[in-house]
Amino acid sequence: MAKRVSLWNAGCPVARALDVIGDWWSLLIIRDAFDGVRRFSEFQTGLGIAKGMLATRLRDLTERGILETAPASDGTAYREYVLTEKGRGLFLVIVALRQWGEAHLYEPTDRRSRLVDREVGAPVAQLVLRSADDRRLGWYDTRVLKPDVT
Amino acid sequence: MAKRVSLWNAGCPVARALDVIGDWWSLLIIRDAFDGVRRFSEFQTGLGIAKGMLATRLRDLTERGILETAPASDGTAYREYVLTEKGRGLFLVIVALRQWGEAHLYEPTDRRSRLVDREVGAPVAQLVLRSADDRRLGWYDTRVLKPDVT
DNA sequence: CAATCTGGTTTCATCTTGAGACCACTTGTG
DNA sequence: CACAAGTGGTCTCAAGATGAAACCAGATTG
Numbered sequence: 001m002a003k004r005v006s007l008w009n010a011g012c013p014v015a016r017a018l019d020v021i022g023d024w025w026s027l028l029i030i031r032d033a034f035d036g037v038r039r040f041s042e043f044q045t046g047l048g049i050a051k052g053m054l055a056t057r058l059r060d061l062t063e064r065g066i067l068e069t070a071p072a073s074d075g076t077a078y079r080e081y082v083l084t085e086k087g088r089g090l091f092l093v094i095v096a097l098r099q100w101g102e103a104h105l106y107e108p109t110d111r112r113s114r115l116v117d118r119e120v121g122a123p124v125a126q127l128v129l130r131s132a133d134d135r136r137l138g139w140y141d142t143r144v145l146k147p148d149v150t
Numbered sequence: 151m152a153k154r155v156s157l158w159n160a161g162c163p164v165a166r167a168l169d170v171i172g173d174w175w176s177l178l179i180i181r182d183a184f185d186g187v188r189r190f191s192e193f194q195t196g197l198g199i200a201k202g203m204l205a206t207r208l209r210d211l212t213e214r215g216i217l218e219t220a221p222a223s224d225g226t227a228y229r230e231y232v233l234t235e236k237g238r239g240l241f242l243v244i245v246a247l248r249q250w251g252e253a254h255l256y257e258p259t260d261r262r263s264r265l266v267d268r269e270v271g272a273p274v275a276q277l278v279l280r281s282a283d284d285r286r287l288g289w290y291d292t293r294v295l296k297p298d299v300t
Numbered sequence: 301c302a303a304t305c306t307g308g309t310t311t312c313a314t315c316t317t318g319a320g321a322c323c324a325c326t327t328g329t330g
Numbered sequence: 331c332a333c334a335a336g337t338g339g340t341c342t343c344a345a346g347a348t349g350a351a352a353c354c355a356g357a358t359t360g
Binding site: 174199200201202203226227228 | 347348349350351356357358
Binding site: 015018104106133135137145 | 236
């Protein structure tokens with residue numbers, strides 16, 4: 001049996017998150033959804049994903065409460081896929097991936113999309129992790145506490 | 151041909167990042183690396199991953215400059231896998247996933263690991279996106295600028 | 301120096317993915 | 331209203347990816 005392993009029962013939120021959105025296409029679909037893509041065919045042509053894959057991904061993401069379907073906003077009888085509150089919560093995951101990609105995967109001259117402040121049009125600031133009392137924290141300043149062994 | 155699609159050439163840093171670390175196991179390996187795991191067998195038993203998979207993942211991550219090998223720190227002749235600077239750059243991606251998981255995938259009563267400030271032992275603050283001039287930004291305050299069509 | 305541990309590689313069965321044919325229902329066009 | 335085209339899928343099949351387990355060489359331990 002080579003069924004894909006499930007991480008759902010891990011006591012680690014990272015593992016559980018990856019169990020839900022950790023596959024090849026999910027985050028790309030969600031990224032496009034943030035960019036305003038809503039229709040099946042838009043996702044399909046934009047991502048170049050096989051229709052079958054897209055259909056199952058959209059169904060899974062919907063079942064997991066990350067997308068929801070809505071009647072088409074243009075008045076036609078078709079459906080649209082829109083991010084739920086839970087799905088919109090993934091915004092910072094996408095931003096973190098984007099900033100890492102920008103910093104480590106592109107040459108300065110490479111063309112790439114940029115995330116800008118809608119109001120001013122300027123690139124957004126780098127994400128920063130802070131402590132509860134607002135000190136700047138690097139990875140070496142933190143520690144993962146295992147779940148309480150109640 | 152059902153070869154896995156490559157996203158490397160996308161003009162989108164999110165896609166390119168997912169091309170590098172977007173598969174099932176990579177981020178989990180990296181998470182464990184942040185938690186101090188270094189040895190093959192430690193990764194293997196900790197993750198419950200098949201040895202073959204782990205071997206190829208470690209090789210890929212090393213080739214891609216996210217991990218590097220070093221002589222074992224305990225003086226034996228074995229090797230260790232350690233995050234590079236580029237790999238450590240993924241810290242905020244892991245944190246973002248963790249915070250999303252905590253917020254949306256757990257009941258308040260569920261046992262789970264927590265990320266704390268090493269110095270004080272208190273949970274870290276929520277990540278926040280800010281504009282260049284330090285205003286707080288939500289997803290609706292931002293926009294993705296397509297690459298310049300030079 | 302024999303037993304065991306570490307860090308893999310290989311093999312095989314099964315699952316997932318990608319590509320494309322096919323289909324029902326909706327819309328647009330005349 | 332009739333019909334062509336568009337939308338949103340499902341189904342099938344070949345090939346790639348994954349998981350489990352056997353196997354192995356070199357390092358370490360007793």
